[in-house]
Amino acid sequence: MLPMQKKQNKKQGERLTTLLPYLIALASGILMGLTVAPVGAWFLAWIAIVPLWVLVVTSAKGKNQFPPAFLWGIGFHGVALFWITGIHPMTWLGVPWLPSLVITLFCWGFISVLGGVFLTIWAAIMVRLGGKKPWLRVLIGTAAWCGLESLWSAGPLWWSSLAYTQSPHNLVIVHLGQLSGPNTVTAAIVAVNGLIAEGWMNRRGTEGAEKISSVFSAPWRFVNKYWVIATGLLITLHLIGFFLYSRPIAQPPEAALKVGIIQGNIPNRLLRSSEGFRRAQENYTNGYLTLADQGVDAVLTPEGALPIFQRNLMQTALVAAVKEKGVVAWIGAFGERGDSYTISLFTFNSKGEIVSRYDKSKLVPLGEYIPFEGIFGGLIQRLSPLDAHQVPGSANQIFDTPFGRAIASICYESAFPEQFRRQAAAGGQFILSSSNDAHYTASMPFQHHAQDIMRAIETDRWSARATNTGYSAFIDPHGRTLWMSGYNTYETHVETIYRRQTKTLYVRWSDWLTPLLLGLSILGWFVQRVIN
Structure with a gap:
């Protein structure tokens, strides 16, 4: 033995x-x-x-x-x-x-x-x-x-x-x-x-x-x-x-921009329903009116804040409020391109007119499109009724606003530094990040916030980040979080950011x-x- x-x-x-x-x-x-x-x-x-x-x-x-x-x-x-x-x-x-x-x-x-x-x-x-x-x-x-x-x-x-x-x-x-x-x-x-x-x-x-x-x-x-x-x-x-x-960090008064953020806090499971749309209209319209009364220069909303197409935006209470108050608004909604659609951020000027549009160019695999569709498309379509007609925006967009050119980012794009570098090199003076992370656990939006911090540092820009359920935030060019919202809460907040035209070595020469x-x-x- x-x-x-x-x-x-x-x-x-x-x-x-x-x-x-x-x-x-x-x-x-x-x-x-x-x-x-x-x-x-x-x-x-x-x-x-x-x-x-x-x-x-x-x-x-x-x-x-x-x-x-x-x-x-x-x-x-x-x-x-x-x-x-x-x-x-x-x-x-x-x-x-x-x-x-x-x-x-x-x-x-x-x-x-x-x-x-x-x-x-x-x-x-x-x-x-x-x-x-x-x-x-x-x-x-x-x-x-x-x-x-x-x-x-x-x-x-x-x-x-x-x-x-x-x-x-x-x-x-x-x-x-x-x-x-x-x-x-x-x-x-x-x-x-x-x-x-x-x-x-x-x-x-x-x-x-x-x-x-x-x-x-x-x-x-x-x-x-x-x-x-x-x-x-x-x-x-x-x-x-x-x-x-x-x-x-230079903060000249003439470069100041007082921005308000609305975190609507509408669960994605409700967002596509009539009740969800009603709550979205109510939360974002009331938030806009509150921020306008606080003297902001502009208001930023999250990705897909109003889950409707561009042609229907003009009939919403939020756009009516923009026409009444005359405060610029960046509104997340759906753009149209032929028979397909884009996830977009629209600039409404003080008259309530659309003066610019940014279309999300980096789509979430499986959630927003089917990668390797020829290989996996049939399998995914059998498993899921998701509509796969969403299309990406152009890779070389610019986003002009009444306050100068901005660096725009919608959700998943925060992970792609070249998106930000290119826009900064093209004259983007501040970052507008619009996201919706509501369908994930709390660790995801915190990692998302960490990505936006890196982008602010790399481009030497102030950043305003609006999300649906958290974490919305304001970030300075050194990556310091000036304010961050709670999670699964309805919030509005005002912060002053500054437009900048500096160019880091990375912005000038890429990697x-x-x-x-x-x-x-x-x-x-x-x-x-x-x-x-």
Whole structure:
């Protein structure tokens, strides 16, 4: 019996040893997912990639580096985007309970698996090109991560950049986004993690280790040059961010704009009904009148505040109130384009006339259109009665208002920094963000607010954010939240923002850092090949 027990224990130990790398990778990915709302443990981002990095590099000669990377990606994106499951049940849309569950799990699972694929590609690049030099691995690992995030964000399914793990808690480091966009923050996080990982693999007692002092080696036995560089880099990056964060914000009186926000708080399950429309008319009209009496220059409403088409807007009580009070209003409703429709934000001037319109250009997959319709369209249509005739707006729109050109964003677009950068470069002087996150759990609108904070910092603009049920907010160019509404509450609020015409390096030159890192990586790889 004893030999048999030893054999069984040995097999169990071998099984555990085999599974351990996968468990470590999944756990560290989950830790990265905890950096955002609802937990907000942002500091974990600076160490959560270390286990993955070590596993990928140390198993480079084997065949086990890809499954851990895949699990890490699923852990991060699955936890960070768990709020997607809040859309279930969609019975208010006419979707039966079980098909609603299937659609919800499909959405969550698909984006989580896509995150796993993203990390698997990154691991493959590290293994094939990383080489044996730690400095080259850090350079290539950082460049590859930024390059892959750029590619992913160019498509329709994008939200969870590494950069947003630092918003809204670490505004100092988020200010690096003014230099080259969110990839600047992503590069900082990956580089620091990579240096810590290389320090671990080259710690005292392993090949390549270096002692800080031959005399006082004992106190420094866990310290080497990679950890010193990582620490110095982390401090330096925060000092640069602090310098940008500390710059004063000019507030000339002639640039002031007194804006009112209405948070209508109408559940989506009611919004399309006659009762919901009645409440929308009442809440937004009364809110507009209240704000107009407070002397605002303009009023901002959420995405789809009045769920009707443009041709019917002129007959609403809200537009009648605009004509009466003469205060500019930005009203969320539906635009028309042939037989299709758009989600739009309309500018009504003091006479109650529509003078500009912005159409949402980044649509929510499955919720507002069917991605890969040729492949999945038939399946989704069988599961759901949702109408798929919504179309996106043009990618190069401008949004002129009676107060100058604005940067407009509708809901999901907050995750796409290039949308904001382009409009800022075209003369946008302030941000108007109109959203409706009512069908998700509270962590989603808080993550959405974190995205808007990053966009305000990157473009150096004041931002007014109106949502249906929360969290509405006003944000200054340093990403500081001047006011934020409650959740599932009806609220109106007034704040003064300022029009600005400054242009950050990111607004002027777009993301110049990622091409630079990729170029240096290619050069470094080529040099290493020549030397060897």
